[in-house]
Amino acid sequence: MINKIGKITVYVNDQAEAKDFWVNKMGFVVKLEQPMGPTMTWLEVGPSEDEFTTLILYSKAAMEKQNPSAVAHPSVLFSTTDIDSAYEKMKANGVDVDEMQRMPYGTMFSFKDQDGNSYLLREDK
Incomplete structure (x- = not known):
C-alpha cells in the first residue's frame, strides 16, 4: 500500500518569492523546475538532493481557477x-x-x- 509521502503541494502567491524563501532562507534545494504551459512553472523543492519527499510550490491563482476548494493550506x-x-x-x-x-x-x-x-x-x- 502506501509506504512514504511523496509530495506536498503548497499554494503560493509568487513562485519566485517562494523559491527564494525555501532555497535561500530554509536551505532547501530545487529538485525539479520546468515549464508547465506558457505561463506556469512546475517547481519542487526538498531539504536535500537525497530526500524523497518534496514540496510543490504551485501558483495559488492558477489553482483557484482550476479547483478553488483545493487551495486550503496544508498542515505540514x-x-x-x-x-x-x-x-x-x-x-x-x-x-x-x-x-x-x-x-x-x-x-x-x-x-x-x-x-x-x-x-x-x-x-x-
Missing part, C-alpha cells in the same frame, strides 16, 4: 535533529519564527513562509 510538520541550531539559523536568515516550545514529547516552534503560511519544526525525543 517538519523534523530536525538539532532544533536549537535550526531556530537560530532561521532567525538569522530572516524567517518569521515563534517562540520555542519545550514539551515532554519534543521541542518545537512555528514559522511562517513568504505568504504568511504557518509550519511547525519539531525535534522529537
